[in-house]
Amino acid sequence: MDFLLDVVAQGLAYGILAIGVLLTYQVLDYADLTVEGSFPLGAAVGAIFITQGWNPFVVLIAAFIAGVLAGYATGILHVKFRISSLLSGILVMTALYSINLIVAGNSSLIPLFSYDTIFTYGNAIADMVGGTMGEWIMKLWPVIILLVLVLLMKLLIDWFLQTKYGFLMRIAGDNPQLIATLGKDIGWIKMNGLALSNGYAAVSGALISQFLRSFTADLGTGMIVLGLASVIMGITLFKRSRFIGFTTSVVLGAIVYRFAIAAALNAGFPSTYLRLIMSIIFILVLILGNGVMAKFFHRSIKN
Amino acid sequence: MLKLEHIKKTFNKGSANEVVLFTDLNVAIEDGEFVTIIGSNGSGKSTFFNIISGNILQDSGKISFQKQDISKVPEHKRSQYIGRVFQDPQKGTAPSLTILQNMAMAYNKGKAFGLTKGVDRSLIPLFKEELTNMQLGLEDKLEVLVGALSGGQRQALSLLMATLIKPEVLLLDEHTAALDPKTSDLIIHLTDKIVKEKKMTTIMITHNLKHAITYGDRLLMFHKGDIILDIKGEEKKTLTVEKLIEKFNSLNMIDALDDELAFSAQ
Numbered sequence: 387m388d389f390l391l392d393v394v395a396q397g398l399a400y401g402i403l404a405i406g407v408l409l410t411y412q413v414l415d416y417a418d419l420t421v422e423g424s425f426p427l428g429a430a431v432g433a434i435f436i437t438q439g440w441n442p443f444v445v446l447i448a449a450f451i452a453g454v455l456a457g458y459a460t461g462i463l464h465v466k467f468r469i470s471s472l473l474s475g476i477l478v479m480t481a482l483y484s485i486n487l488i489v490a491g492n493s494s495l496i497p498l499f500s501y502d503t504i505f506t507y508g509n510a511i512a513d514m515v516g517g518t519m520g521e522w523i524m525k526l527w528p529v530i531i532l533l534v535l536v537l538l539m540k541l542l543i544d545w546f547l548q549t550k551y552g553f554l555m556r557i558a559g560d561n562p563q564l565i566a567t568l569g570k571d572i573g574w575i576k577m578n579g580l581a582l583s584n585g586y587a588a589v590s591g592a593l594i595s596q597f598l599r600s601f602t603a604d605l606g607t608g609m610i611v612l613g614l615a616s617v618i619m620g621i622t623l624f625k626r627s628r629f630i631g632f633t634t635s636v637v638l639g640a641i642v643y644r645f646a647i648a649a650a651l652n653a654g655f656p657s658t659y660l661r662l663i664m665s666i667i668f669i670l671v672l673i674l675g676n677g678v679m680a681k682f683f684h685r686s687i688k689n
Numbered sequence: 690m691l692k693l694e695h696i697k698k699t700f701n702k703g704s705a706n707e708v709v710l711f712t713d714l715n716v717a718i719e720d721g722e723f724v725t726i727i728g729s730n731g732s733g734k735s736t737f738f739n740i741i742s743g744n745i746l747q748d749s750g751k752i753s754f755q756k757q758d759i760s761k762v763p764e765h766k767r768s769q770y771i772g773r774v775f776q777d778p779q780k781g782t783a784p785s786l787t788i789l790q791n792m793a794m795a796y797n798k799g800k801a802f803g804l805t806k807g808v809d810r811s812l813i814p815l816f817k818e819e820l821t822n823m824q825l826g827l828e829d830k831l832e833v834l835v836g837a838l839s840g841g842q843r844q845a846l847s848l849l850m851a852t853l854i855k856p857e858v859l860l861l862d863e864h865t866a867a868l869d870p871k872t873s874d875l876i877i878h879l880t881d882k883i884v885k886e887k888k889m890t891t892i893m894i895t896h897n898l899k900h901a902i903t904y905g906d907r908l909l910m911f912h913k914g915d916i917i918l919d920i921k922g923e924e925k926k927t928l929t930v931e932k933l934i935e936k937f938n939s940l941n942m943i944d945a946l947d948d949e950l951a952f953s954a955q
Contacts, residue, residue: 554802557794561779566764569798
């Protein structure tokens with residue numbers, strides 16, 4: 387039970403990253419690697435402000451702003467200086483590695499064990515209630531608070547994608563020529579999309595660092611794989627249902643992906659295998675999704 | 690008036706693939722004129738459109754519209770008064786949005802694209818009426834994704850979207866070429882109707898000689914970056930395929946007609 391709650395909580399926190407990646411990969415049709423740097427940037431900004439006594443909810447806003455700035459950096463490189471989308475992301479991601487260490491006060495580790503996080507509020511409420519009820523609240527608190535936050539951030543994007551500017555962003559990925567025909571500059575649309583996406587990645591990073599109760603410099607490694615895997619898994623698994631929208635699909639994708647990873651680690655692989663397992667599961671999803679293996683399945687069904 | 694003066698354009702300058710297209714292109718198009726353009730591949734018709742719309746910048750020369758110099762105005766700003774329909778039906782619409790959402794965006798052209806609702810549902814009757822005029826049955830498919838429509842339907846929608854907010858100049862870039870003959874006739878008929886109704890300055894590139902002769906009140910022929918024929922007024926009104934071919938022969942320019950163009954006159 388604890389294992390399950392832990393996986394769901396982490397899946398939800400990474401779900402916000404998945405929504406961010408959805409914005410670039412699916413909506414804008416832009417392969418953005420910046421998240422690999424903006425995710426730990428959010429974690430660093432969040433952690434450093436927590437150690438300075440800020441409210442752990444307020445630091446999420448600070449993390450968001452930091453991520454937005456990182457997104458604009460990539461956007462400016464790509465749009466204004468005409469550097470390819472892939473390279474712009476790589477450049478900013480690499481630069482952010484140092485920036486994250488500087489933000490963290492020239493340290494690759496900020497422990498948060500002795501500070502309040504959004505998750506420790508659960509203990510206070512549990513103490514107030516007391517008894518078995520209190521114990522349950524303590525266990526469920528991380529999932530509850532993350533559900534509320536994810537729902538809020540999901541609804542915000544759902545609403546945004548139905549506005550006129552949201553439509554422009556969808557058209558920018560769909561048919562860039564139409565943006566010019568509509569009399570709009572595609573550059574700003576891309577930059578704002580990248581900013582929003584990386585803002586979400588940074589909030590996700592801040593939540594994960596609060597959940598793990600520390601910021602570490604290598605927190606971002608593999609985040610692009612995690613984000614893309616969540617988006618692709620979510621859309622392949624859940625998009626057939628008419629009642630689940632894109633944003634919900636990718637959050638569910640993140641939870642399923644975290645679950646697959648946790649299951650593999652639980653089966654006896656040492657934690658050094660984590661990133662290898664992350665890649666292998668993603669590769670399996672891609673191969674199963676692209677139909678290369680479909681003929682084998684058909685054969686096995688016939689037999 | 691849309692005026693191009695002394696336009697020069699060379700592609701891949703300084704490389705082995707250098708192509709000198711326009712050396713000194715001059716043309717003036719009056720307000721309300723409906724001009725058809727023919728010419729073989731590589732004659733410069735598409736580049737002519739790209740230069741007018743701002744998609745490609747000329748090396749030198751001046752473009753002016755209503756006496757204002759627009760030579761260096763970026764494409765998206767020129768789009769405020771220039772509408773365009775492309776040969777590829779996919780270029781004029783957004784496939785992952787519905788017909789209603791596409792039309793709502795086209796209707797918003799020239800206004801702010803802010804954080805207000807993407808679709809103003811009070812406009813549905815207006816959109817339905819416009820779609821009913823197209824006679825393609827699209828008025829009952831407002832919630833259908835545009836990606837699910839046929840090429841002809843998408844092109845009809847592109848045409849409607851490009852003219853929903855009346856542009857001052859409409860550029861039609863072989864917009865019927867990718868369609869089957871029947872759909873092509875339908876779209877050209879719709880085009881003529883819309884152009885006459887809205888009285889827009891219209892320039893239409895076509896590979897179909899009959900369309901070029903039947904429609905419009907002026908015909909230009911491009912060849913190797915020059916305008917070698919400019920037929921207007923009474924002469925355009927009484928023009929027939931035979932007269933045009935005769936004219937080519939007398940000018941010893943039958944080569945300028947590529948096979949596709951000549952075939953379309955049969």
